[in-house]
Amino acid sequence: MxxxxxxxxxxxxxxxxxxxxxxxxxxxxxxxxxxxxxxxxxxxxxxxxxxxxxxxxxxxxxxxxxxxxxxxxxxxxxxxxxxxxxxxxxxxxxxxxxxIADNYPISLKEHGVDFLADRRHLWIRTPKQSALLRVRSTVEQACRDFLHQQDFVLADAPIITPAACEGTTTLFEIDYHGEKAFLSQSGQLYNEAAAMALGRIYCFGPTFRAEKSKTRRHLMEFWMMEAEAAYFDFEDNLKLQEGLIYFIIRTVLDKNKEDLKVLNRDIEKLEAVSLPFPRLSYTEAVEVLRNKGREFEWGNDFGAPDETEISTNFNSPVFVHRYPTKIKAFYMKPDPSDGKVVLGADLLAPEGYGEIIGGGQRIDDLTLLESRIREHNLPEEAFAWYLDLRRYGSVPHSGFGLGIERTVAWLCGIEHVRETIPFPRTLYRLYP
RNA sequence: UCCUCGAUAGCUCAACGGUAGAGCAACCGGCUGUUAACCGGUAGGUUGUAGGUUCGAAUCCUACUCGGGGAGCCA
The missing domain is CATH 2.40.50.140 (Nucleic acid-binding proteins)
Structure with a gap:
């Protein structure tokens, strides 16, 4: 035969x-x-x-x-x-x-999330879960393809870090041969160093947040694609971001038609996304909320319901830029035309999927960065190397971080980010 | 950490103070074009744990355990 x-x-x-x-x-x-x-x-x-x-x-x-x-x-x-x-x-x-298989536990009928989550290693065999993971794969590959087309170099950031990068969020602590260490919450500071070496770089890996967040938008371990580019100003940065997101959408529409059908995704919503993305300053966004009858004080950060309210006015993702200085990270560059706000922007996905990108232009002035570190009560020794970047040929530079799971959840139109990663780490669930 | 909801057969659920039941899965049988196939039969339970109220508790009360959704924080 x-x-x-x-x-x-x-x-x-x-x-x-x-x-x-x-x-x-x-x-x-x-x-x-x-x-x-x-x-x-x-x-x-x-x-x-x-x-x-x-x-x-x-x-x-x-x-x-x-x-x-x-x-x-x-x-x-x-x-x-x-x-x-x-x-x-x-x-x-x-x-x-x-x-010949033993009696298989997952039937073709409905199951609850608890039952399925305990059997995630088998759950991923079902058509819907497989479709989600194929879309995720396309999204990750599209990120890489797009950035390489734009002459970005992959420079992976460390996962084990000596100190809290931003000092704000709760980190997972580990024992590093007797020394305290933490799982990375962001590769950004290392990205800035790599950008000063290679010009345009990105890192792609897992990040960790130990906060007890328990919502459909949160995981303890999630993946971020973080790009950083020397000599990129705030505007260059936004252009790069919207170009990337647009490229991802077109690639998924091209390569995952069958998967989106399995997921019952309304493709018209994705096809409606167009360039350039709308932009709203923080101050304008506050006005939008007030016009809808919500009470909101200038200077506060937006909550999830506020973000949804702002983003539902648009078919495309919307940039909200120039946030008040005090609610953003210490390294954000002040807007030269208004010292109360910084050159940072979040990209909010449509349909209430929330923030998928956070980014902005970084402080390149040594003196200002030193005073910001003091204002935020951060340990100066830990940031000595970071300050060196402003000491030896500092240049304007910008970057951003893209949350993979939220992006996939939005593109696939599913409720919860836990289904967009093969083995999600959620609060109270570490198995399998 | 706070708010809120939930836990009954392997699974999804019903029974709402009076003898725990159905569909699916499993097992046995039938069926020549099925679409989560269908039809008949068999088996399957210390109602999350501990205590309380009551003649009687899956059902009412208290605590605990485990989990879901949300807030804050963030991607």
């Missing part, structure tokens, strides 16, 4: 009337005594296989034994079939059982 070509399910439409091989797992089976339908998944899609008892009684008997999530290699002829989900169907000529 000649060896058949191994074809991925997503490519089967290119093999009409050909006999090929598919390697995967049984997703579902329907049988009526004389005919059996086996739905096979291989990570790229679902394939319906059909077998008549009268054609191959031996194979039919074997098919009866195969249960949900058993691993199988199937061989047969591919043909177009409108009644089959996916449009193509395989007429079976051979079944090779790799492993």
């Amino acid at each position: 000649t060896k058949l070509e191994w074809v991925l399910i997503k490519n089967l439409k290119n093999y009409p009337e050909r006999e090929v091989e598919v390697k995967g797992w049984l997703y579902n089976k329907r049988s009526s005594g004389k005919i059996v339908f086996m739905i096979i998944r291989d990570g790229t899609g679902l394939l319906q296989c059909v077998l008549m008892k009268k054609d191959r009684p031996d194979l039919f008997e074997q098919a009866e034994k195969i249960n949900q999530e058993s691993s199988v290699i199937v061989r047969g002829t591919v043909r177009e079939e409108p009644r089959s989900p996916g449009g193509v169907e395989m007429q079976l000529t051979d079944i090779e059982i790799v492993n």
